[in-house]
Amino acid sequence: MPAIKFRGVDFIQFDSLLTEEERLVRDTTRQFIEDNLVPIIEECNRAGRFPRELVKPMGDLGFFGASLKGYGCAGMGNVEYGLMTQELERGDSGVRSFVSVQSALVMYPIYAFGNEEQKQTWLPAMQKGEKLGCFGLTEPGFGSNPGGMRTRARKIGNEYVLNGEKMWITSGSIADVAVIWAKVENENDKIRGFLVETDRPGFKADDVHGKWSLRASVTSGLSMQDVHIPEANLLPKSDGLKSPLMCLNQARYGIAWGAVGAAMACYDCALQYSILRKQWRDQPIASHQLVQDKLTWMISEITKAQLLVLQVGRLKDAGKVEHQHISMAKRNNVWMALECARISRDILGANGIADDYPIMRHMMNLESVKTYEGTHDVHSLIIGQSVTGIDAF
Ligand SMILES: Cc1cc2nc3c(=O)[nH]c(=O)nc-3n(C[C@H](O)[C@H](O)[C@H](O)COP(=O)(O)OP(=O)(O)OC[C@H]3O[C@@H](n4cnc5c(N)ncnc54)[C@H](O)[C@@H]3O)c2cc1C
Numbered sequence: 001m002p003a004i005k006f007r008g009v010d011f012i013q014f015d016s017l018l019t020e021e022e023r024l025v026r027d028t029t030r031q032f033i034e035d036n037l038v039p040i041i042e043e044c045n046r047a048g049r050f051p052r053e054l055v056k057p058m059g060d061l062g063f064f065g066a067s068l069k070g071y072g073c074a075g076m077g078n079v080e081y082g083l084m085t086q087e088l089e090r091g092d093s094g095v096r097s098f099v100s101v102q103s104a105l106v107m108y109p110i111y112a113f114g115n116e117e118q119k120q121t122w123l124p125a126m127q128k129g130e131k132l133g134c135f136g137l138t139e140p141g142f143g144s145n146p147g148g149m150r151t152r153a154r155k156i157g158n159e160y161v162l163n164g165e166k167m168w169i170t171s172g173s174i175a176d177v178a179v180i181w182a183k184v185e186n187e188n189d190k191i192r193g194f195l196v197e198t199d200r201p202g203f204k205a206d207d208v209h210g211k212w213s214l215r216a217s218v219t220s221g222l223s224m225q226d227v228h229i230p231e232a233n234l235l236p237k238s239d240g241l242k243s244p245l246m247c248l249n250q251a252r253y254g255i256a257w258g259a260v261g262a263a264m265a266c267y268d269c270a271l272q273y274s275i276l277r278k279q280w281r282d283q284p285i286a287s288h289q290l291v292q293d294k295l296t297w298m299i300s301e302i303t304k305a306q307l308l309v310l311q312v313g314r315l316k317d318a319g320k321v322e323h324q325h326i327s328m329a330k331r332n333n334v335w336m337a338l339e340c341a342r343i344s345r346d347i348l349g350a351n352g353i354a355d356d357y358p359i360m361r362h363m364m365n366l367e368s369v370k371t372y373e374g375t376h377d378v379h380s381l382i383i384g385q386s387v388t389g390i391d392a393f
Contacts, residue, residue, distance in 0.1 A: 006038075006265060009302055014307075019079075022079050025080040025083055025084055026080075029061075029083070029087035032058075033088065033090060037054065037091040038091060041092050042361070044215070045216050048215045048216075051095065055129040055132070056128075059127065063084060063088070063099050064102050064127050064128075065103045065127050066080075066081050068111050071111075071123035072123070078253070078314075081254065082253065082310075085099070085100065085261070086261035089259065089261035091261075092361070093214060093217075094216035096255075097170050097369075098218075099254075100258075102129075102132060102133055102171070105179065105247050106177070110123060110179075110195070111123065112246065113239075114235050132175050133171070133176065134169050134170060134171040136172075136178050136181065138169070139165055140165055140221075143168075144374075144377075144378050149164070149191070150164055151182040152182055152183050152189075153182040155186045159228050159229065159230055160228075161226055161227065162224045165221065165222065166178075166224075168219055169220050169222050170217055170218065171220075173207050177195055177197055178195075180193070180194045180195075180222075180224070181243075190240055191240055192243075194229060194233050196224070196229055201228075202227040204222070204224075205221070205222050206223075207220050208221065213365055214365050248374065249323050252374060253326050253329070255334065255373055256308075256330045256333045259330075259334045259336065262337045262365065263301070263302050265358055265359075265362055266298075266358070266359045266362050267299065267340050267344060269348075269357055269358060269359055270344035277348075277349075294346070297343065298344070301340065304336075305336050305337075308329050308332060308333065323382065327383055334370050335370070338363065338370060341360075341362045345363060
């Protein structure tokens, strides 16, 4: 079977809804992924290796903090940003996760809740990929309900002392700085964000091993035992649980686009394979009605997902997006992508389980994507709350 090369997916002239600049960002990212990630991703996935050599080139292309303005950031519109994450995830969800964390979960909170000095210290270096960040919200005992967190900060003199554990932290052990969310004992346990340099005494990051998903991304547990940080490391405008949730909203938006990329990769691979693969009377499997039904389901769902996330992006650009809109896009598109991965794997038969093709890797990655940044069910509850006015958490 000859090598299958991605050709893009556009059933209803979706491209005509994009500006020239938006298409340029999409095409530049697509080419970068094709040239630099596709040739190495299966090796990275097998070895459980994050392709760190791509950090600098990604910084040079403006991928980090791409939607922020100033501090060397690209200042992209939200649709440009989304198309970039789509193409990154078409390559691999782990690499997209790295970019999302660096951008939406570390640079964004510094940008939104930090003071000028913090922004000057971190944002230009993070934009270039010279400094890496991680986002510590989840704990071993609290995932969907982060408000239950046990991590505490105590103000002593002109320092804060942090104690606690964070779990499932993307880029934890490669980060220079961690945005840590903790309850401040001296402020009635209000949740606030802190910049914690990872070389401070008492801070430890241990990688999670044995993952079947996001193998090209670093995932760590963090432990903080009496970690002293200067009071200047508090993100001064962080104010309760809504602050980390604002960060998650940014990241979820990028995921909603990213999932379209993973789905496109699986669908296009399955489509090409089905035309090349012959069974019965020397005819391609694409000639059978049941196979066509599967391809039809996928292209229909991908097309709907593109339109959904484009509208959410346009609302975001207009300053009119609501968190439930982003929840719908994340929930629908990740579910859709996971279904596409499963159907595509099925179309490839036995070949579908091998890493000669990207499908099984995408499928395993998408299991994490379904869980993180608010599980599928949590987004059901957010949408349910928005339409009924009743909190069912
Ligand atoms: C690879 C990976 C990377 C990650 N990176 C980060 C990171 O960088 N930073 C970070 O802070 N976190 C990160 N996470 C953590 C992620 O955000 C959490 O896993 C997620 O919030 C879910 O929490 P949990 O795993 O504890 O599951 P739980 O909250 O225990 O949920 C388990 C199940 O119960 C369901 N459930 C929970 N509550 C309800 C309810 N009220 N009603 C109905 N069903 C419910 C869930 O939908 C789910 O199906 C990462 C996770 C993974 C897998």
